[in-house]
Amino acid sequence: MSLVNLHQVHKYYGDNHVLKGIDLDIKAGEVVSIIGKSGSGKSTLLRCINGLEQYQEGGITVDGKEVTTEDIQVRRLALSVGMIFQNFNLFPHMTVGENVMLAPTIVLKKSKAEAETTARAMLEKVGLAEKFDSFPEKLSGGQQQRVAIARALAMSPKVLLCDEITSALDPELVGEVLKVLEQLAKEGITLVLVTHEMNFARDVGSRVVFMHQGKVWEQGDPKTILSNPQTDELKQFMGAVL
Amino acid sequence: MLYFSDLLQYSDVFLSGLKTTVELTVLTTILGVVLGTVCATVRQYGNRASQRVVSVYVELIRNTPFIVQLFFIFFGLPAIGVMLSPWEASMIALTINLGAYSTEIIRAGLASISKGQIEAAKVLGLNFRQTLTRVIFIPAFEKIYPALTSQCIIVMLGSAVISQISVQDLTYAANLVQSRNFRAFESYFVTALMYLGLSILLRFAFNALGKRLFAYRTSN
Numbered sequence: 001m002s003l004v005n006l007h008q009v010h011k012y013y014g015d016n017h018v019l020k021g022i023d024l025d026i027k028a029g030e031v032v033s034i035i036g037k038s039g040s041g042k043s044t045l046l047r048c049i050n051g052l053e054q055y056q057e058g059g060i061t062v063d064g065k066e067v068t069t070e071d072i073q074v075r076r077l078a079l080s081v082g083m084i085f086q087n088f089n090l091f092p093h094m095t096v097g098e099n100v101m102l103a104p105t106i107v108l109k110k111s112k113a114e115a116e117t118t119a120r121a122m123l124e125k126v127g128l129a130e131k132f133d134s135f136p137e138k139l140s141g142g143q144q145q146r147v148a149i150a151r152a153l154a155m156s157p158k159v160l161l162c163d164e165i166t167s168a169l170d171p172e173l174v175g176e177v178l179k180v181l182e183q184l185a186k187e188g189i190t191l192v193l194v195t196h197e198m199n200f201a202r203d204v205g206s207r208v209v210f211m212h213q214g215k216v217w218e219q220g221d222p223k224t225i226l227s228n229p230q231t232d233e234l235k236q237f238m239g240a241v242l
Numbered sequence: 243m244l245y246f247s248d249l250l251q252y253s254d255v256f257l258s259g260l261k262t263t264v265e266l267t268v269l270t271t272i273l274g275v276v277l278g279t280v281c282a283t284v285r286q287y288g289n290r291a292s293q294r295v296v297s298v299y300v301e302l303i304r305n306t307p308f309i310v311q312l313f314f315i316f317f318g319l320p321a322i323g324v325m326l327s328p329w330e331a332s333m334i335a336l337t338i339n340l341g342a343y344s345t346e347i348i349r350a351g352l353a354s355i356s357k358g359q360i361e362a363a364k365v366l367g368l369n370f371r372q373t374l375t376r377v378i379f380i381p382a383f384e385k386i387y388p389a390l391t392s393q394c395i396i397v398m399l400g401s402a403v404i405s406q407i408s409v410q411d412l413t414y415a416a417n418l419v420q421s422r423n424f425r426a427f428e429s430y431f432v433t434a435l436m437y438l439g440l441s442i443l444l445r446f447a448f449n450a451l452g453k454r455l456f457a458y459r460t461s462n
Contacts, residue, residue: 050365071369078367089362093380093458102376103366135458155366 003028003159003190004049009058011044018044019055020214028158031191033201033222036211037237042194045211046161049192050074050081063158078107082157086164088144090136090151096123097132100151108155115154122150126180142173146180153184160184162193178204198241202226210234246428252419259415260436262329266411267398267444270333274340274397275348275390281341282348283374296345303342309403311335316407332404340397347389351382384456391448395441402437412436 004026011019018041026032034042047053048060051067051074060067063080067073090099100119104110110118123129126146128139136144145165152160162181166174178197182204185191195201201208202222209219212233218225229235249256285296303311316331326334355378363373383390405414416433420426 052361052364074364075367075369078365081365083362083365085358085362087356087358089356089358091359091362091377091381093384093456095458103368106372106376107367137458151366 001028002026003030003063004192005059005061006045006049007059009045009048009055009060011041011048011053011055018214019048021058022214022216024209024216026159026190026192028190029188030207031185031205032193032207032209033197033205034192034194034209034211035196035198035201035237035241036217037240040211041214042211043163046083046163046192046194050083050161051077052083075107078103079155080158081161082152082155082159083161084145084148084152084163084165086168088136088141088148088168090144090147092136095133095135096128096139096147099136099147100154103151104154118154119150122153123147125153125183126150127176140173141169142176145169145173145177149177149180149184157189159190159192162191162195164194164196166195166197196241198226198238210237212237244428245425246432248423248425249419249428249432252415252422255415255419256412256432256436259410259412260440262410262414263398263401263412263440266329266333266336266401266404266409267440270336270340270397270401271394271444273333273337275344275394277337277341278344278348279379281345282352285345285349286352287370300342300345303339304346308335308339308400309406311339312403312407328404328407328409331407332401332409336397336401336404339400340394343393343397344390347386347393348382350389351384351386352378354385355382380455384452384459387448387452387456391445391452394448395444398440398444399437 002025004024006022006024009019009022010017022045034045036042044053048055049062049067051069054069062077065077067077091102094102097116097119100122101112101115104115104118105112120129120132123132126149128143128146128150131139131143131147136147139147166177169177174197178200181191181200185204205222207219208222208225210217210225218229218231218234225234226238229238281296281299284292288296312331312335315335316326316328319326359377360373363377368376401411402413405411405417408414412433416429420429
């Protein structure tokens, strides 16, 4: 049973044809890494999956429900699709705990006590239980990103979308975020990541999707595809990133 | 020679004028900022037609003298059947005036909030109203708080003009007293000091409120 399904998705920015007929099927528990050059449409694809971007043709379903940008749909979708951004986007005026508790209390209408229990558990999971009362600006980039992960997890999403979530981090902070992701993957959460971390894609991912010029150019098992790319474009890309 | 003691017998007049100015300032500051917040939100996030309406209001007020706005409301509106007391006309004129200026200031604050913040709220499932009140407003106000404070003080000082339609405010008191005892220097000097004191107090109040609202900037 597929959790996320894209069928012939086309997306245009004016005359710019960004996604040219994407077919993709993601099953529960998969860890899918989307790789490719900048401008290949990776992030746009991700943003279409949770309704942040509108697509013009084709269809996307998540957990059997169709994705549109209609506000109510986006909100209902938010319950099953979590998203983490490159720039963390924590709310600066709320403590770490308040950031994590916000959506469970006002969207899921959980009691404060219940939301706090969840929030503490999620922060524990990302190794930041002691930062509950700190404000985001006092944390390192890696810590902020881990809080963002906890905030997404607090809504118990079925699938977690990660949009280059280590790209804004100093190199020495990347590891701590990837470790959290690896842990989540082990627990069986479905992950779709746009990433440049080839080692992570190879060691943790269950599938690599290589995008080129708005199309899924090549995809398959990470170990096979990354060590033995079939298309020239992927060979070239691998040459550039390694 | 200066005779400040000649003002003492009029202390009641000054105090009652001061009271009127303070009351109007508190009321119009609150109403004006609320009006500005609503208009700024419409101008930043509303549909094109409502944006246009707000733009017309803002430009109309920002490009005409306050005293003309006040006279129009007080002397002009009765012609179409709207009779207002001097106090009511002043309250409305001051609120509308502050509303227009604060719209532009607050809109700058809203514009400073990154798209990422709004998207983060959206993917967490917050609706637009929740995003505004929980995610956008506080950081937006923090950015423009000094400018907003100054504007509120400017409007408070500008309220001296309402003495012209015989609202018995602080300036009215000063005019009255100096016309009775001809101690213009003393009367206006003391009045100026009172306005200065009010400005300082207002700034104080804003700072205290800001410390509470934007606690995240200073704490741990």
